[in-house]
Amino acid sequence: MIQLDYRSSVPIYDQLINGIIRLKMVGALKGGDSLPSVRALASQLGINPNTVQKAYAILEEKGIIYSVSGKGSFLSEDEKSDRAVMEISLGRFKEAVEEAHKRGISREALISAIDEMYKEEIK
Amino acid sequence: MIQLDYRSSVPIYDQLINGIIRLKMVGALKGGDSLPSVRALASQLGINPNTVQKAYAILEEKGIIYSVSGKGSFLSEDEKSDRAVMEISLGRFKEAVEEAHKRGISREALISAIDEMYKEEIK
DNA sequence: ACAACTGTACTAATCGAACTAATACACTAA
């Protein structure tokens, strides 16, 4: 499920958005799957329904989910959605790369950091 | 100089900290160099002296600068400081790598993103 | 000694975004 860190400065709705995107990236959620209702997810996580709705609204705006009044919210199935998800995930990484680049960190230092994280899979 | 984005959700004092670290990474500031006084930098940037002091206090805590009452604030010269700076810069990047890893993004996709940013230097 | 700087410390007030709370309405399905 989605892990929330209430102490983090990252807004809850942002953590929700990231969580759902991640579940899709990992394959735990697929196109057409239904999401928990606004109220259900809110009570499950102990937060306000408005916060969930805000997250859903933003995800819908990005074309990653779609909502139908009276029925529920579902993950989009078109490939545009897939691209949006990858775009967002890579987008954050690119920001970090740009930041590192501005600081004069070498390409090799970055790749080392990556390999350190991915080493289990390299062998 | 240091660029501030007042619209950003990143606190001003954090932007200050990053800015100074970046100036050191790039070599614009070196060990022993004096920093602007708390009041001078504040008025130059149009912010409150307390905000600058907070940034300086945190930088001092990390060993990146040191302050002397009545004299001013200066960049540390020991290599421990250099390591701290690199640590912090790389630390943010590593977080991004971990995030991408959790999402199932491949090592190759990350390296492509890096090369895209560093392409001018590769040729 | 004095004036003009420096860093440091403290308290109070302000501001804004995030979040909560409560309610209402329209749609869908059993």
Add this chain to the structure above:
DNA sequence: TTAGTGTATTAGTTCGATTAGTACAGTTGT
């Protein structure tokens, strides 16, 4: 009809960041 869904709106709360003002101690140059 009843119970679930999404959506919308308004008001209030909470908390961290920031500002504001003041004070004190050390340094430097005159």
